[in-house]
Amino acid sequence: MTLITTRNVADPDAAYELLLSAHEGLSKAESDALNARLILTLINHIGDIEVLREALHLVRDDTG
Amino acid sequence: MLDDRYALAHRLYPYARSADQDARGAVHHPVVIIGGGPVGMAAALDLGLKGIPALVLDDHEGVGEGSRAICFAKRTLEICDRLGCGDPMVEKGVVWNLGKVFHGEEKVFEFNLLAEGGHRRPAFINLQQPYFEKHLVDRIRAAQDAGAPIEIRGKNRVAALEPAEDGARLEVATPEGAYAITADWVLACDGAGSPTRKALGLGFTGKVFRDSFLIADVRMKADFPTERWFWFDPPFRDAGASALLHKQPDDIWRIDFQIGWDVDRETELQEDRIRARIDAMLGAGVEYELVWTSIYTFQCRRMASFRQGRVLFVGDSAHQVSPFGARGANGGLQDADNLCWKLAAVMQGEAPETLLDSYDAERGAASDENILNSTRSTDFIIPKSEQSRLFRDAVLQLSRHHDFARPFVNSGRLSQPCVYDGSGLNTADALEGGPRVTRPGAPAPDAALGNGFLLDRLGNDFVLLALGCDAPELPDLRVVSVAAPGADIAERYLGDAPRGLYLIRPDQHVVARWLEATPAEITNARDRAMGREATP
Ligand SMILES: Cc1cc2nc3c(=O)[nH]c(=O)nc-3n(C[C@H](O)[C@H](O)[C@H](O)COP(=O)(O)OP(=O)(O)OC[C@H]3O[C@@H](n4cnc5c(N)ncnc54)[C@H](O)[C@@H]3O)c2cc1C
Numbered sequence: 001m002t003l004i005t006t007r008n009v010a011d012p013d014a015a016y017e018l019l020l021s022a023h024e025g026l027s028k029a030e031s032d033a034l035n036a037r038l039i040l041t042l043i044n045h046i047g048d049i050e051v052l053r054e055a056l057h058l059v060r061d062d063t064g
Numbered sequence: 065m066l067d068d069r070y071a072l073a074h075r076l077y078p079y080a081r082s083a084d085q086d087a088r089g090a091v092h093h094p095v096v097i098i099g100g101g102p103v104g105m106a107a108a109l110d111l112g113l114k115g116i117p118a119l120v121l122d123d124h125e126g127v128g129e130g131s132r133a134i135c136f137a138k139r140t141l142e143i144c145d146r147l148g149c150g151d152p153m154v155e156k157g158v159v160w161n162l163g164k165v166f167h168g169e170e171k172v173f174e175f176n177l178l179a180e181g182g183h184r185r186p187a188f189i190n191l192q193q194p195y196f197e198k199h200l201v202d203r204i205r206a207a208q209d210a211g212a213p214i215e216i217r218g219k220n221r222v223a224a225l226e227p228a229e230d231g232a233r234l235e236v237a238t239p240e241g242a243y244a245i246t247a248d249w250v251l252a253c254d255g256a257g258s259p260t261r262k263a264l265g266l267g268f269t270g271k272v273f274r275d276s277f278l279i280a281d282v283r284m285k286a287d288f289p290t291e292r293w294f295w296f297d298p299p300f301r302d303a304g305a306s307a308l309l310h311k312q313p314d315d316i317w318r319i320d321f322q323i324g325w326d327v328d329r330e331t332e333l334q335e336d337r338i339r340a341r342i343d344a345m346l347g348a349g350v351e352y353e354l355v356w357t358s359i360y361t362f363q364c365r366r367m368a369s370f371r372q373g374r375v376l377f378v379g380d381s382a383h384q385v386s387p388f389g390a391r392g393a394n395g396g397l398q399d400a401d402n403l404c405w406k407l408a409a410v411m412q413g414e415a416p417e418t419l420l421d422s423y424d425a426e427r428g429a430a431s432d433e434n435i436l437n438s439t440r441s442t443d444f445i446i447p448k449s450e451q452s453r454l455f456r457d458a459v460l461q462l463s464r465h466h467d468f469a470r471p472f473v474n475s476g477r478l479s480q481p482c483v484y485d486g487s488g489l490n491t492a493d494a495l496e497g498g499p500r501v502t503r504p505g506a507p508a509p510d511a512a513l514g515n516g517f518l519l520d521r522l523g524n525d526f527v528l529l530a531l532g533c534d535a536p537e538l539p540d541l542r543v544v545s546v547a548a549p550g551a552d553i554a555e556r557y558l559g560d561a562p563r564g565l566y567l568i569r570p571d572q573h574v575v576a577r578w579l580e581a582t583p584a585e586i587t588n589a590r591d592r593a594m595g596r597e598a599t600p
C-alpha cells in the first residue's frame with residue numbers, strides 16, 4: 001500500500017466540518033490532546049508504517 | 065591512593081602479592097582482563113574453560129554493594145548454563161512473567177513474558193547484581209580447582225596502558241606499589257567510565273537524558289505479587305513522575321522514582337526525603353528497611369569500534385544503555401559470549417586475527433539495537449518536548465479503554481538476544497520452509513529433548529545438529545542427532561521442512577542450515593564462520 005495522494009474523500013466539506021466541530025469549545029490544550037489521540041487512532045487504522053513515512057515526508061516538505 | 069570507589073557486598077578476592085611484583089622485568093600474560101564486573105568475570109570463565117589463561121585485574125577486593133542490575137534474561141541464563149553457573153542463579157532468583165503498567169490509578173497495559181513450553185529457563189529472573197557476580201566468581205573458583213588457568217587479582221588497578229602491534233604493556237597499581245606486565249590481548253571490561261577507553265583517547269558518544277531517578281531497594285514483608293509494576297503519573301503524585309516496583313530475593317523490593325533533572329542529590333538522598341516518597345507510594349504504616357539507595361541519570365552511548373587492535377572493549381566500557389529494558393548486563397554477557405570463542409580460536413591458531421573484527425560487527429549491531437530500544441523507552445518515559453509529552457499522554461489516555469493503543473505504551477522493552485542478520489560469518493539459508501526464529505545468525509532456541517533440553521546438548525564448540533536425517537561424516541565436528549524430532553524442535557527448527565541440518569557456533573548461534581548438505585558444504589560453512597577463506 002502507498003499513500004493516496006489523489007482525491008479520495010467523497011464529501012470533503014462534511015469531513016472538514018466534522019474535524020472543526022470536534023474542536024469547538026475546547027481549550028488549546030484540549031484541542032492539542034484531541035489531535036494527538038486522533039493521529040494515533042488513524043495510525044492504527046492505517047497500520048502500514050510505510051504510509052505514515054510517506055505522509056510525514058509529504059507534510060514535512062510542504063511548509064513553504 | 066588505592067581507595068575503594070564503592071563499598072563491597074562480598075569480599076571475594078582480597079589483595080595478595082603476586083610473584084609478578086617481585087619479578088625483574090614485566091611478566092608476560094596471554095590475556096589480561098581489566099575489570100572484574102559481571103562481564104569481565106564471565107569472559108575469564110569462558111576463556112579459562114577453553115584452556116586459555118586469563119588474568120583478571122580488578123581495583124577492588126570483591127563485588128560492589130548495591131544491586132544495580134536486577135533483571136537477568138533467559139539468554140543470559142543460557143550463557144551461564146554453558147559456563148556452568150545457571151543453576152545457583154535460578155535457585156536464588158525470583159522468577160517473574162507479568163508486567164503491569166498504570167496511568168494514575170488505572171491499569172492501561174499488561175504484558176506476559178511467559179515463555180512457550182520446552183525452555184529450561186524462564187524469560188526473566190530478578191537477582192541482585194552482587195549475587196549474580198558472586199555466582200560467577202564461585203564458578204571460577206570451582207573451575208580453578210579443576211585446573212582452569214584463571215587468576216583474579218584484587219586491588220590491582222590498571223593505571224596505564226600502552227598498546228602495541230602485538231599486545232600491550234600495562235602499569236598496575238597495588239597497595240604495595242606499582243608493577244608492570246605485558247599481554248598479547250587485553251579485554252577492557254572496566255565499565256561505563258572505562259579508564260582504558262579514556263587512556264586511549266577514544267570517544268563514547270550518544271545521548272544523555274535530562275531526568276534523574278531515585279532508586280531505593282527496601283526490605284519488607286509485603287504481599288504484592290511477583291510482578292513488574294510501572295506507573296506513569298502515579299496516584300502518589302509527590303513521589304515522582306513515574307515509578308517502578310519489582311521484587312528481588314530476600315524480601316527486597318526495587319523501587320524507582322523519576323524525580324526530575326534539577327534536583328539536589330544530597331537532599332534527595334536524605335533518609336526522611338526518601339521515606340516520604342516511599343510512604344506516599346506504600347501508604348503510611350507499612351514497615352520497611354532501606355537497604356540501598358542511589359540517584360541515577362541515564363545515557364545511551366557507544367564507542368565507534370569495539371576492537372582497537374589487540375585491545376577489545378566488552379560490556380559497559382563499549383556501550384551504555386538506560387536501565388529500562390534491562391539491556392546492560394544482559395547485553396554485556398552476550399558480548400563476552402560472542403568474543404571468547406573467537407579469541408580462543410585466534411590464539412590457538414585456528415582462525416585468523418580478522419575473525420575478531422566480526423566481534424565488533426556483530427556486537428556493534430547488537431548494541432545499536434539495544435540502544436535503539438532503550439532510547440525509545442526512555443523517550444516515552446521522559447518526554448523531551450511538549451509534543452512528545454502530548455503524544456505520550458494521548459497513548460496513555462487511549463489505552464485506558466482501547467486495546468489498540470496499548471502496544472504503543474513503552475515502559476521498557478525487555479532484553480532479547482540479537483540476531484546476527486547479515487553477518488559475514490553466516491552462510492545463506494538453505495532450508496526451505498525453515499522458521500524465521502532459527503535463520504542463520506539467530507541464537508538457537510531451547511527445546512525439550514529426551515529427558516533434558518537441547519541447549520545443554522549443544523555445548524561449547526561447533527556442533528552439527530541433524531534433525532530427522534543422518535549427518536554426513538566429518539572429522540572434528542561433533543554431531544547431535546535427533547532421529548525423530550519432538551513437537552518443540554519441529555516447530556522451532558523445521559517449520560515446513562521435512563528434515564534439516566544445522567551448523568551451530570560455540571556461542572550457540574546458528575550459522576548455516578540446509579535441507580541436505582555435502583561434507584564440503586558443511587566444511588565451507590564452518591570455515592566461513594571461523595573467518596577462514598572458504599574453499600570454492
Ligand atoms: C540502576 C541500574 C539498574 C540496572 N538494571 C539492570 C538490569 O536490570 N539488567 C541488566 O542487564 N543491566 C542492568 N543495569 C546495567 C548493569 O549494571 C551494567 O550493564 C553492568 O554492571 C555492566 O557490567 P560490566 O562488567 O561491563 O561493568 P561494571 O559492572 O561497571 O564493572 C567494571 C569493573 O571494572 C573495575 N575497574 C574499573 N576501572 C578499573 C581499573 N583501572 N583497573 C581495574 N579494575 C577497574 C570496576 O571496579 C568494576 O569491578 C543497570 C544499571 C543501573 C545503573
